[in-house]
Amino acid sequence: MKRTLLGIAGLFGFVVASVALFAVVFALVDLRENRSPRTISIGSKAFTESIVLAEVMAELIERKTDIRVIRRTNLGGTHIVFEALRAGEIDLYPEYTGTGLVAILKLSAQGDAERTFRSVSQEFSRRFALSWLAPMAFNNTYALAVTKRKSRELALERISDLTRHPGLVAGFASEFMAREDGYPGLIRRYGLELDARGMEAGLMYGAVATGEVDVISAYATDGRIDKFGLVVLEDDRGFFPPYHAAPLVRRETLEEFAEIAPALAVLAGKLTDAEMRRVNAAVDIGGRTPESVAAEIVARLLESEP
Amino acid sequence: MTETLAAVGIATLEHLELTALALVMAALIGVPLGAYLTRFRELSGPVLGLVGVFQTIPSLALLGLLIPVLGIGAKPALVALYLYALLPIVRNTFAGLDSIDPAVLDAARGMGMRERQILVRISLPLALPVVMGGIRTSTVMCVGLATLAALIGAGGLGRFIFRGISMVDSEQIMMGAVPAALLALLLDGLLGLLERRLLPRGVRRGS
Numbered sequence: 001m002k003r004t005l006l007g008i009a010g011l012f013g014f015v016v017a018s019v020a021l022f023a024v025v026f027a028l029v030d031l032r033e034n035r036s037p038r039t040i041s042i043g044s045k046a047f048t049e050s051i052v053l054a055e056v057m058a059e060l061i062e063r064k065t066d067i068r069v070i071r072r073t074n075l076g077g078t079h080i081v082f083e084a085l086r087a088g089e090i091d092l093y094p095e096y097t098g099t100g101l102v103a104i105l106k107l108s109a110q111g112d113a114e115r116t117f118r119s120v121s122q123e124f125s126r127r128f129a130l131s132w133l134a135p136m137a138f139n140n141t142y143a144l145a146v147t148k149r150k151s152r153e154l155a156l157e158r159i160s161d162l163t164r165h166p167g168l169v170a171g172f173a174s175e176f177m178a179r180e181d182g183y184p185g186l187i188r189r190y191g192l193e194l195d196a197r198g199m200e201a202g203l204m205y206g207a208v209a210t211g212e213v214d215v216i217s218a219y220a221t222d223g224r225i226d227k228f229g230l231v232v233l234e235d236d237r238g239f240f241p242p243y244h245a246a247p248l249v250r251r252e253t254l255e256e257f258a259e260i261a262p263a264l265a266v267l268a269g270k271l272t273d274a275e276m277r278r279v280n281a282a283v284d285i286g287g288r289t290p291e292s293v294a295a296e297i298v299a300r301l302l303e304s305e306p
Numbered sequence: 307m308t309e310t311l312a313a314v315g316i317a318t319l320e321h322l323e324l325t326a327l328a329l330v331m332a333a334l335i336g337v338p339l340g341a342y343l344t345r346f347r348e349l350s351g352p353v354l355g356l357v358g359v360f361q362t363i364p365s366l367a368l369l370g371l372l373i374p375v376l377g378i379g380a381k382p383a384l385v386a387l388y389l390y391a392l393l394p395i396v397r398n399t400f401a402g403l404d405s406i407d408p409a410v411l412d413a414a415r416g417m418g419m420r421e422r423q424i425l426v427r428i429s430l431p432l433a434l435p436v437v438m439g440g441i442r443t444s445t446v447m448c449v450g451l452a453t454l455a456a457l458i459g460a461g462g463l464g465r466f467i468f469r470g471i472s473m474v475d476s477e478q479i480m481m482g483a484v485p486a487a488l489l490a491l492l493l494d495g496l497l498g499l500l501e502r503r504l505l506p507r508g509v510r511r512g513s
Contacts, residue, residue, distance in 0.1 A: 004348055006346075007346030008349065010342060011342075014339050018388075021334065021335065022385065043459070046468055047472050072378065072379075074456065074457075074468065075458060075459050076458060080378070083374050087373065089379070283473065
């Protein structure tokens with residue numbers, strides 16, 4: 001018995017040694033990533049539109065202020081980016097009002113774009129000390145999409161049409177499968193019976209085009225809707241809240257750098273659905289880099305400025 | 307073209323750095339831990355079980371859990387890779403040392419060697435192929451897992467893979483996947499060479 005206790009005590013030695021080893025390595029990592037003053041970092045989620053918007057914001061700040069910007073784009077899903085923002089690892093990222101309302105605050109969809117924006121502004125400020133700056137024009141709502149052929153064959157135009165065909169196979173992005181403004185809420189609102197499967201968002205389009213699945217969860221401004229000849233089903237029961245993108249910023253950052261909010265104000269009410277679809281298509285289909293597309297957007301925005 | 311190559315090169319270096327650091331740390335802790343367990347055999351079951359628990363946590367979930375504590379970037383990626391690399395190294399070290407013929411150890415004791423001398427001069431060299439087998443398994447696994455580091459801002463070859471998936475562009479996916487596969491083969495080969503060098507002549511098979 002005494003021997004066993006001795007052995008367990010020795011194991012703690014190994015734990016301590018591991019922690020010490022990591023302390024040394026982390027100190028080295030910090031040394032290398034040493035952040036100079038007047039630097040902020042901008043994050044994004046891991047899909048084209050989010051990356052492009054983050055690049056646009058980064059470029060606007062660099063052009064209009066002397067703040068240095070570190071880009072930490074392409075960071076996985078909402079949970080990862082949002083936690084990074086709260087932890088202060090990034091200072092701002094583009095977020096969607098509907099996502100903030102339903103996925104982060106866990107509230108139910110409520111009213112129009114303005115009301116949604118007011119709710120998230122108040123609640124994020126109160127709960128997380130985060131600020132929403134003015135949103136852009138386009139509404140990148142979730143949408144269910146099917147191929148044109150399937151739409152013709154089964155007479156699918158609205159989401160409620162899906163109730164006539166129980167057992168259709170759905171390929172939904174993993175995040176959509178889990179979110180209250182996604183699959184769980186959707187089937188309740190419409191009484192759908194789908195054979196739903198979670199998959200990586202980028203793989204859905206190929207799967208629906210080849211007929212592996214019948215219906216997918218798409219983004220309304222996604223360039224791939226056109227590329228793969230898909231039709232978006234109308235949300236005839238108004239299930240999805242509005243999803244307008246806006247810079248979500250740490251309050252601390254706004255206080256430290258007063259020039260950030262004015263620099264990003266030029267985005268307010270800009271970029272329509274059609275423009276955003278073209279931008280996304282230029283990257284996803286045209287093979288352009290998010291950086292170059294973002295630079296063009298910024299040039300256009302600054303041109304139109306008085 | 308050269309720009310693409312440079313980007314792949316940088317990403318490969320980031321990838322190598324993450325993998326190598328995590329593996330060195332896992333070997334520094336894992337091999338002594340495996341040896342320690344042969345002394346306290348009653349602890350080997352619980353400890354191997356505990357180290358094995360990390361393997362059962364899906365890698366992306368583990369990264370997600372580490373973010374509130376360690377933020378994004380290299381730190382959570384290193385911790386996750388280290389935790390995954392530990393099990394094969396500890397288990398193989400333990401198994402390798404454990405399977406040595408007790409008669410050999412008795413003979414060493416009979417020659418007046420101390421326990422520490424026996425471990426360093428007899429047991430470890432005899433168990434070396436099995437120990438190195440564990441390290442090589444961890445290496446190949448870590449090169450693959452490190453692609454997920456891209457999702458938490460730690461860079462590496464996963465960047466091309468995930469960008470390629472979201473852009474439905476298999477060329478981009480290849481730009482990440484092919485160097486990653488080559489890196490795994492290269493590191494495994496290098497460790498194989500090291501193993502041959504470390505193995506004392508008397509123990510080498512077929513020589």
